[in-house]
Amino acid sequence: MTNDLSTPPRSRASIKDVAAHAGVSAQTVSRVANSQSNVRPDTRDRVMASMKVLGYRPNSAARNLKSGRFRSIGVVTFNLTTLGNERTLDAVAESAAEAGYTTTLLPVLDPTQLDVAGAFGRLEEQAVDGIILIMSAQVEAPEKLQLTAGLPLVIVDSDGSQPYNIVDTNQEQGARLATQHLIDLGHQKIVHVSGPESSFSAKRRREAFLHTMKAANLQAPPVLLGDWTAASGIVLGRQIAASSQPPTAVFAANDQMALGVMHAFHEKGWQIPGYVSVVGFDDAEDAAAYWPALTSVHQNFGEVGKRATALLLSMIDGQDAPPNELIPTNLVVRDSTAPARTS
Amino acid sequence: MTNDLSTPPRSRASIKDVAAHAGVSAQTVSRVANSQSNVRPDTRDRVMASMKVLGYRPNSAARNLKSGRFRSIGVVTFNLTTLGNERTLDAVAESAAEAGYTTTLLPVLDPTQLDVAGAFGRLEEQAVDGIILIMSAQVEAPEKLQLTAGLPLVIVDSDGSQPYNIVDTNQEQGARLATQHLIDLGHQKIVHVSGPESSFSAKRRREAFLHTMKAANLQAPPVLLGDWTAASGIVLGRQIAASSQPPTAVFAANDQMALGVMHAFHEKGWQIPGYVSVVGFDDAEDAAAYWPALTSVHQNFGEVGKRATALLLSMIDGQDAPPNELIPTNLVVRDSTAPARTS
DNA sequence: CTGAAAGCGCTAACAC
DNA sequence: GTGTTAGCGCTTTCAG
Numbered sequence A, B: 001m002t003n004d005l006s007t008p009p010r011s012r013a014s015i016k017d018v019a020a021h022a023g024v025s026a027q028t029v030s031r032v033a034n035s036q037s038n039v040r041p042d043t044r045d046r047v048m049a050s051m052k053v054l055g056y057r058p059n060s061a062a063r064n065l066k067s068g069r070f071r072s073i074g075v076v077t078f079n080l081t082t083l084g085n086e087r088t089l090d091a092v093a094e095s096a097a098e099a100g101y102t103t104t105l106l107p108v109l110d111p112t113q114l115d116v117a118g119a120f121g122r123l124e125e126q127a128v129d130g131i132i133l134i135m136s137a138q139v140e141a142p143e144k145l146q147l148t149a150g151l152p153l154v155i156v157d158s159d160g161s162q163p164y165n166i167v168d169t170n171q172e173q174g175a176r177l178a179t180q181h182l183i184d185l186g187h188q189k190i191v192h193v194s195g196p197e198s199s200f201s202a203k204r205r206r207e208a209f210l211h212t213m214k215a216a217n218l219q220a221p222p223v224l225l226g227d228w229t230a231a232s233g234i235v236l237g238r239q240i241a242a243s244s245q246p247p248t249a250v251f252a253a254n255d256q257m258a259l260g261v262m263h264a265f266h267e268k269g270w271q272i273p274g275y276v277s278v279v280g281f282d283d284a285e286d287a288a289a290y291w292p293a294l295t296s297v298h299q300n301f302g303e304v305g306k307r308a309t310a311l312l313l314s315m316i317d318g319q320d321a322p323p324n325e326l327i328p329t330n331l332v333v334r335d336s337t338a339p340a341r342t343s
Numbered sequence C: 001c002t003g004a005a006a007g008c009g010c011t012a013a014c015a016c
Numbered sequence D: 001g002t003g004t005t006a007g008c009g010c011t012t013t014c015a016g
Helices: A015-022 A026-033 A041-054 A060-067 A083-098 A111-115 A117-125 A143-148 A171-184 A200-215 A230-241 A255-268 A301-316 B015-022 B026-033 B041-054 B060-067 B083-098 B111-115 B117-125 B143-148 B171-184 B200-215 B230-241 B255-268 B301-316
Strands: A072-077 A102-107 A130-134 A153-156 A165-169 A190-194 A249-252 A277-282 A295-298 A325-327 A330-332 B072-077 B102-107 B130-134 B153-156 B165-169 B190-194 B249-252 B277-282 B295-298 B325-327 B330-332
Touching (some): A083 A102, A083 A301, A153 A301, A165 A301, A171 A190, A171 A295, A171 A330, A190 A230, A230 A249, A249 A255, B015 B041, B072 B083, B083 B130, B165 B171, B171 B249, B171 B277, B190 B200, B230 B249, B230 B255
Parallel strands (some): A072 A102, A072 A130, A153 A165, A277 A295, B072 B102, B130 B153, B153 B165, B165 B325, B190 B249, B277 B295
Antiparallel strands (some): A102 B102
16 A cells, blocks of 8 residues: 555646636635625626536645644544444544534554654644544553643543543443442342453442442452453353352443353353343443343443533633533343342 | 634644744754754754754644645545444554544535535545545435545445445355355245345345345245344344244344344244244354354455555555455354254 | 745735 | 735755
8 A cells, every 4th residue: 555645646626726717816716615795696606617617626724724723623542343432433523523623533553652752742743623532441541641732632531530621421320320220129249240450431330339339238249350342241251150159130341241241141041130130331222132131321422422522622712621521321221130039 | 612713723833933943944844854864963953852842743734735635534424333334434544544544534414415515515625635435324325426526435335336436345245155054054934134225235135135045946035124223123023923934044134133133032932043043244243242142244344444445545546446346254153043943 | 964935725914 | 896915834946
C-alpha cells in the first residue's frame, strides 16, 4: 500500500474556476456557496449552473485554515470490539453530526503507545478540535495524558481520580442494583465474576458488590476475575460448577461473561434460575434472547456518548466544563433470576 | 449545543511564532518539522527547543491545503450496530492508520437522505480523499450513488450489479457451506430464516440456500423473513415450533436470529441438536458461548475492511481498480448441529 | 545551510 | 450587488 505523494490529487474545480466560468468574482461564488442573501437571483443561478457544470465542491481544508477550526472531533479507541465502546462511539458520531461535526477515528493499536510522548502528541496534529478518549475496559488510564494539553479532552471512563472531564455510567449504582436484587430474592451465597484487574469499570463494580454484600451482613465468596469475554465466562463458570458448595447466584460484571457462565451451568445440568440465578451487566442487545433471558443492568451508552460529545463541544466553544457526569443505570429483570433455592 | 463560530479558537503557536522565538525563518522551522536533512544540528536543536516551549503543532489544515490531500478516508455508515459493520469499520480504521490515514465517520441517520442530492453530495465537501460505503444490511443500495462522482468510492456490500468497486465476503459460498453441512447430516426438511427483503446479503444467502436444496433434490419449506435481530428470531422460532410438521434443521441467515430461534426451541422443550439442528451465519464472537455452542459460517470482516481500504487507497493514488473482491468464508462446526432425527 | 517570495482555496472587511 | 484586497499556516521554488 504505497502512498505516492508525488501523484497529484485528482484536480477539482476551485472557486476561481467557477468564478471565471460564470464571469463573476470569486467572492460572489463564495457568497453563493454559503447561501448568503445579497446576490441577485440571476447571478446566483448563473453561478450555481457553473458550479454544477464544473462539479465544484468547496475545499474544506481552505475553510478550516480560514476559520482555525476543523469542525471535527477525534475519538481515540483502543478496541472497538467492546459492546459499550461501539455504542458510545455510535452515539458520539451521531451527536457530532447533528452539531455539524465529523468524527475522526484515532485507533491506538498498542495501548503502550499512549505512554510515548511522540505517539500521543501526534494526536494533536490531527485535524480535530477536541478529543474523546473512550477508555478500553482492559486498559489503564495512562498517567501521561497531560500530553494532550492544548486540546480539549473528555474521557469516557470510570476513574474519577483522573484530573479530566469524565463521562460514564454510574457503575457503582448499577452493581448495587444487581447485588441488591439478588439479596432481595433471598440469595446469600453470591459469587461475583469480575472483569480484569486493570479495568476501572471492573473495580468499581467489584467494590460496589462487596460493599452491598457487607451492608447486608453477607459474606462474599472470593471474587473471580475474567477478561470480559464469553470464553472466560465459560472457564469461570465451570470452576463454579465444580465447587463443592455451589452458590445460589452469580453476578457477572458483563453480559458476555454471564453468557459464558450460563453455558457452563447448562453443561453441568443446573437449572437457571431454578438452581442458580445469574445477573449480567450491560444489557446487551441480545440479552433477552439468551437462554434463559438474562436479567441485567442496563447502561445507557447512547446517553454517555451524547453527553461526552456535548461536553467536548462546549469545551471547544471555550465554555467552562461542567462537573463530571454519571449516567444512571437501571436493572432489567428477566428470566435468569429467581428466589434462592432452599435446599 | 450551540456552535458559536464567533468564539475564537484557542490560539496555537504557529510556525511564525516558533521562527521568531528561535530567531530563524519560518522556512527553517518547516524543515525541522519535516525532519529534512539540510539544517545545521545546533539550529535544529534551537528550533526544536522553541517548538517545545511554545507547544507548537503543525496545522494540518494548512498542510492539506498545500498538498491538496487530506490523508483521510470517509466511511459512510447507516447503523454501526450490526456486528459485521462494526468489525469492518474497525479493520478499516486500523488499515487506514497503518497507511497514515485517519478515518472520518460519516453517519447517515436517515437512509433516504442518500437519495437527496444535497445530503449525499455534501459528503464530498468532507475533508476526505475517498469514501467507503458500508452498506447496512437493512438498506438498499440507492440508485443515486452517482452523486459521489469525483471521489473514489468503494462499497462494502453484496450487490455485484452495482457499477462500483465492491468488496464483500462470499455470501453465496457461505450459505452453500451451511446448507450442504445440514444436507450431509441427513437433514431433508430444512427451514431457512432469512434477513429482510431489502437486504442484498439476505437475498444472496437465501438464493444460495434454495439453489443448494434444489441441487440435492430437496424441497425447501417456505422461507421465513426476519429483520436480523434476535427478537425476530424468537418470533420466527416460535412460529416454527408451532408447526405441525417440525423441520429437523434451521439455517438462520445470521447468528442473532439463530440465537432467537434456539431460545424459542428451548421454550418449546426441543433438544438442540438432538431434535433439531441450527446453523447460523457470521460466527459472532459469542457464538461459542451460546447454548448450545452454535455452528456458524465465519465471515472474515477484518479482511473485508482491510481489502476495502487497500482498494480505496490505490484508487486514491490514481491506480486502476482491481476487479471486485469476494473474501471466502468457512464453516465453524460446533454443538448445534447433528444428524437428523429419524422419527 | 538558510531566507524570501509566492500561492494553495477560501472568506472577512472593505470598497464601489 | 458585486469586486478587490489581504491573509489564514504551511511548503515549494528560487536566491543567496
